[in-house]
Structure formats: structure tokens, C-alpha cells
Amino acid sequence: MNQVNPAYPLLQTQNLTKTFGNITALYNVNIIVPPGRIIGLLGPNGSGKTTLIKLVSGLLTPSDGQIWINGIAPGPKTKTLVSYLPDKLYFDSWMKVRDCVALFADFYTDFDRSKATDMLTALGVDLKQSFRSLSKGTQEKVQLALVMSRQALLYLLDEPIGGVDPASRDYILETIIRNYNEQGTVIISTHLIYDIERVLDDVIFLMNGMIERVSSVDEIRYQTNKSVDEVFREVFRC
């Protein structure tokens, strides 16, 4: 099991900027994330949520600025600290669900196979079925179950509940709560704030690639007497 080094924040970015050609996807992002939190990364389409998550997971390199995961820059070492759920499906079409499980078991030493199979069973997924034959929502559930079955320090979940039905959504949120530990932090990017608000400690609002606000959910409710969902709709009104 990975141990947090208490000398460093779990995640820190400094002046983090990412450009694609002449498009600036992220500009000057500074965040400090402590361990033991569940954080919502919120913003409209194209605000930079996925770019930020990909930078932290090491799939993209910054154009400017820096990132540290518990004091370490993204690289081979941080792959064992970070469990990442992409917004895309990435298993090959020949694979059966049990092959996906085996792949994770091979790849990650912190993978808890029995936890994964328990979750998949609870979600009604048949391990013998081929991944391709599953519905899109079920494919997403499989990927999330695998990602959440690792004992990582930082979970990066890019739109984990977008494609799944409300009942499974509840189960997934329950899984995130059940999985909570003081060392690990979960960052969830989503549009479905209303569904997820109760499980969040803090929210990060991204607007046009910049931080609009970082706040605890309680603080937003105290100051505005409104839910985060309502505040979001006001801030990002089209």
C-alpha cells in the first residue's frame, strides 16, 4: 500500500499552463490538494477539466508550470500513486470482462482483485461476457470498478457517472464513500453536480482554462444559501 509523505501536499500545481497550438486549454492554474478529500472538478464543456486531469496523470506534458503528486513530478513513479479513469473506453474489443480484470491485476501491484469482482457482481456484470457486447453504461461501470479497486493515493475520475443510470449512479457514489480513506483523495470531474454534491468536500470551478474558485461545499452553502448546483448554473449561465 502506498504511503503519503506528509511533508508534501497530495497534489500541487504551480502556474500550470497547457496550450494546443494557439489554443490555451489551461492557464496559470495553482491548486493545492490535501489528502483525505473528495473533490469535484466542475466546469462547462471545454473549460479544461480533462486537460487538467490528463496533465496530472502524466498523459500530457505541461506547456509551462509544474505538477507534483505528493512531491513527485508525473512520471513512472507517480503511476503507482494515481488511479485514473479516462473519459474514453480503452479496453480492446476481443477482451472479456475477466480479461480486463486480469490486465489490471498484471499492471498494478495495488490492485485488489476480489474487491473488483465483488463490485462487478454487485453491478450485475457477468465476468464471462465480452467487453464489446456490454452496453456503453455497463462498459463505464466495469472501468470504474477496476479503477476504484486499486489502493492508490489519488483517484482521478473523468466523468465517472455520465453514462450510467441513476440506480447505478447511487451505487457508484456509495462505492466512492465506502472506499474513502484518510490518505487518499478522489477528484471527480462532472457536469452532474446535483447527484454528486452530497459526497463532495470541496469544489474547483474551472472557467475558460482558469480557476474560477476553490471552495468547500459547506462554505458555498453558508455564503449563498444555495446548493453548488445552483451556484454553478449562475456562474456559468450562457
Added chain:
Amino acid sequence: MNWLFTTDRPIYVQIVELIQRMILSGFYPMGSSIPSVRVLALEAGVNPNTMQKALAELENMGLLHTMRSSGRVVTTDQWLIMQLRDGIVNNYVENYFSGMLSLGFDRNAAIEQFWTKANGDAVFDSDLDATTETDFADSDRTEEPTEV
């Protein structure tokens, strides 16, 4: 237990009120131990940090105590529970009066309405006593215009 939250106030504040109500109603009796943070968080579908914050607040209020052996237990301080219950009763009563005031009933008229309605209900339950009381209330009401 139904954990329903409104959107206008912090969730932990609402949890404090709900658990307080569970204690006052005897759902968690005095001296009994309550489930762990983790279990309660799952039950309520909230973040464990939020549940922790709510329980800490209830400890500050003196309604819960942390015991080394048995986790968190409900206070055995009857006086405290009576005081809290009394405070909530006061709120209900004040809510009633302010609601009635918004309809144009002053305090005395509101009290009179209360008795009329309460006794009106009683007609369906028991016959004789209630009927006489309703009659009494009705005669009371007819007198009012002559006073004004």
C-alpha cells in the same frame, strides 16, 4: 431513517439536526452507542468528513460523548435533553403563531383557532365530551363580533 437534505443550507448542519431529532425521539436512547462515522456516512450517502464534522458538533453540544471502548454514545444528561426538546417545542409554537399571523390572526385568535381545530378533530374520535367542547368553542366564536 430517511436522510433528506435541502439545498439551501450546509449538509452537516442538517445532519446535526436530524441526529439530534433521533436522540430526542428515542431512536437513539440515552446512553446507547451510535454507529461509526463510516456506517452513518454510507447510510446518509454523504462524505465521511461531513459526517465527522456533524458528530463533532453534536459532541460540542454535549449530546454525544466519545468512549474509549464503545465509540460514541448518547448523553445520559436528562436535563440537557429536556432543554433541547423544550427549545424545539418553542420553535413549533412560534412557527404556528407566525404562520397564523401571516393569515391575519392575532395571538388570541390563533389560540382560539387552535382549540377549535383540535376539538373538531376529536369529534370523530370520541363523541360526547368532544361535542360539548366544540359547542363551547362555537359559542365562543359567535360572541366575538359583539365584543369588537
